[in-house]
Amino acid sequence: MSTSTPIPSSILLTGIRHDYQKWNNCGPTNLxxxxxxxxxxxxxxxxxxxLKPHARDRNVMPYEMASFVEEETNLSVIVRVGGNNDLLKQFIAAGFPVIIEKGLDWYDTGWVGHYxxxxxxxxxxxxxxxxxxxxGEFTDGKTLLEPYEKIESYWRHFNHTYILIYPQDRKTEVLSILGLQEDETENYLYAAEKASLEIFNLSGRDQFFAWYNRGTNLMYLRDYGGAALAYDEAFKVYAALEPKERPWRMLWYQTGPYFAYYFTGRYYDVLNLATQTIVNAEEPALEESWYWRALAKEALGDIEGAIExxxxxxxxxxxxxxxETQLDRLGVSY
Incomplete structure (x- = not known):
């Protein structure tokens, strides 16, 4: 990541129109x-x-938000992982607000994902x-003040994922700040190393997220075996956490274990993990979990269950x- 250009010690971009989200509408509102x-x-x-044709859909993924920008606006967008506070400040100083995906401990609701x-x-x-x-309070130009340490800690919950929207004619500026992180493979390699270093410097829930992030980055690099082993370690840490500390909604937002276990032939693990995620949800509006459970059922010979x-x-x-692609392949109408 480029650090060659000095930046001011403080800055606040103006022109963002704040809005309070309606129920279950975090992603659409922040976008x-x-x-x-x-x-x-x-x-x-x-x-x-x-972004979510069914209003009860529990989550909007970063790639879905990026697709909206590309298809519905004249702006460009890039999604990357493994970010840090210095990178955020570089983008903001250059005039680019940044969307981050992070965890949130929300009163009695417990741990949830948030943008x-x-x-x-x-x-x-x-x-x-x-x-x-x-x-937060947003009247008279005020914003929510988030300490650097808090952003770093809760951003880790989502692999330090960031979404940057920019006009096409400012692409050169964006790529200059990204440096090697422009390349997706380099980005995942960097983020995997970042997660690996954090694993041995953290404990408890933070270590769970570090192991999970390592798995996710290896999954994107198509090292499914390495990813599966990292997720196994993450779930070992998870099991040792106090129930109130467990981010039990994790698979609502980050589905990497499904990929890793499926592509290493661990179909029963996919089936069990997806079923647990669906059953534990207050309302099973989780299209990804239903999809991966279907793939696992089909791999195990339960075609009718998969179609359902x-x-x-x-x-x-x-x-x-x-x-839709899988049902078309099976010759099933929907």
Missing amino acids: AMALSFWGWEGNQYDTAPL QVLAGYDDSLGVFHAFDSLT DYKTSLEWHPGFEPS
């Missing part, structure tokens, strides 16, 4: 807020129908200025392409 900086005039009611739009920082206070769709799960996946996310 709309980030787009508003670049003059986009829509809101969460414009983003949500395309935030970061639009400023202040080294003297040690904080980022965040536009948050759930909490593919169809259920589409009930929760109409138009979910992976499930």
Whole structure:
């Protein structure tokens, strides 16, 4: 990552239109807020129908948000992992707000995934200025002040994932800041090494996330065997956590273990993990888990059960392409 250009000790970008999310609408709302900086005039009611055709869908993935930007606006977008606070500050100082995906301990609800739009920082206070769709005071230009340490800690829960939206004519600036991280393979290699170093410097829940991140990065590098072993270690740490500390919704948001276990032939592990995720949900609006359970059932010879799960996946996310592709292959209408 480039660090050659000095940046100011504080900055706050203006022009973002804050909005409080409606129920279960974090991703669509944060995407709309980030787009508003670049003059986009829509809101969460414009983003949500395309990002989550079923209003009860539990999660919007970063790739889905990126697809919206590419298909519905004249802006460009890049999604990367393994970020750090210095990189965030470089982008903000250059005039680019950044969407981050992070964990959140939300009162009695427990651990959930969350997005935030970061639009400023202040080294003297040690904080980022965040536009948050759930909490914070946003009148008179105020933002939610998030300490650097808190961002780093909770951002780890999602592999330090960041989404950057930019006009096409500013691509050179973005790539200059990214440096080697422009290349996806280099990015996952870097993030895998970052996670590996963290594993041996952390404990408890933070170590769980570090192991999980290592698995996710190896999965994207198609080292499914290495990824599966990393996820195994993550789940060992998870089992030792106090129940109230467990991020039990993890598979709602990050489905890497399904890939790793499926592509190493561990179909029963996929089946059991997906079933557990579906059963534990207050409402099983989890198209990815239904899809992966269907794949596992099919691999184990339960074709009828697989078809049923593919169809259920589409009930929760109409138009979910992976499930449609499998049903087309099987010659089944939907």
